[in-house]
Amino acid sequence: MGDSNNKSERNASEEVSRIVEQSKELQESATTLIIQSSQEETSLRQRALALDSNIKSLRLFIGSSVKKGILDPKDAEKLVEELSRASYTLSEGDASAFLPSKSYGRFLRMFLGPINVYATRKDVQLKVKEEYNNFRDRTAYLFLIFPSLLLVLRSCVWNGCFPALPVQIYQAWLLFLYTGLALRENILRVNGSDIRPWWIYHHYFAMLMALISLTWEIEKQPDCSQKQKGIQLFLKWAIMQGIAMLLQNRYQRQRLYTRIALGKARRMDVVWGETAGVEGQIWLLYPILFILQAFEAYVGLLLLKTAMVGVVSEWQVVTCGLLLIIMAVGNFTNTVQTLVSKSRVKVKAKLKKSRSKSDLLQGSS
Secondary structure, eight states: OHHHHHHHHHHHHHHHHHHHHHHHHHHHHHHHHHHHHHHHHHHHHHHHHHHHHHHHHHHHHHHHHHHHTSSOHHHHHHHHHHHHHHHHHHHHSGGGGGSOOOHHHHHHHHHHOSOOOOOSSHHHHHHHHHHHHHHHHHHHHHHHHHHHHHHHHHHHTSTTOOOHHHHHHHHHHHHHHHHHHHHHHHHHHHTTOOOOHHHHHHHHHHHHHHHHHTTOOOSSSTTHHHHTHHHHHHHHHHHHHHHHHHHHHHHHHHHHHHHHHTTSSOTTOOOOTTOOOSHHHHHHHHHHHHHHHHHHHHHHHHHHHHHHTTSSOOHHHHHHHHHHHHHHHHHHHHHHHHHHHHHHHHHHHHHHHHHHHHHHHHHHO
């Protein structure tokens, strides 16, 4: 009996030793793979930088040759066009992660340090995109619940005057929200998403506004209801923003899947405020977006007015008012540009369709 127990102990000890040895070997293999990947990444980065530098130098050389009369302008135009194609391929493809960082790269380095957030595996990239979509879904509901709760409590419990702490908690949540959106969108852009730069800049402005509003004293005034009128309007605007986000998330994601299936969009593309769903939804979503933008600008103007008439003259009020107006104008401009580009695409599609019909008629005759 004792011999069998000793034998079992030896077998268990040997099995544990074998597993420990295997774990060490696996760790060594993983370390070797990481070192090799890092060396390959450094080599690719150097090649991408060298190619980008050669493209820029060659463009300058072609321009100088045309000025000196050495190169024919028509030939130079063809050469520049070829270089533009090469540059576009380099900047829009996977190699773009190894090029010098743009403004969103600086933002990521500020929060994450000098690390490469480009995912080489497509499933990881799509996981990042899916997490971004889930974050937006949760955000839309909170945009509705949080400000609605504050407005109800103001009327029923707080006698028409917000306490400072709940409003500051909401502003701190906004700072977390916009920082999280900006980080996720920067990472998505690095991994090939089509998010327009303005939406990232918009969240930078919103982060700054949320940070400044945390220092804004909203109590201890003779007429707090007058001082807090801008806060009330901003909370109502947030509720409208939540409704718009829910509509976009519900209808437009299905439209994006359709566009991906038709080859008109990439799997890493995302849906955002300026994009529209199917034809009928344009008449629903765009009016809501324009109303939101007008209301945002109105809240900004109201804050500036309260500062000018002396009701609230703190610098935070003036700065937040200006930031709201800047964001409203930027959103409006971006939405109009999207409408114009969509109309141009539709006109081109109709012209192409009419030409194909005329070609068929001519061929049959």
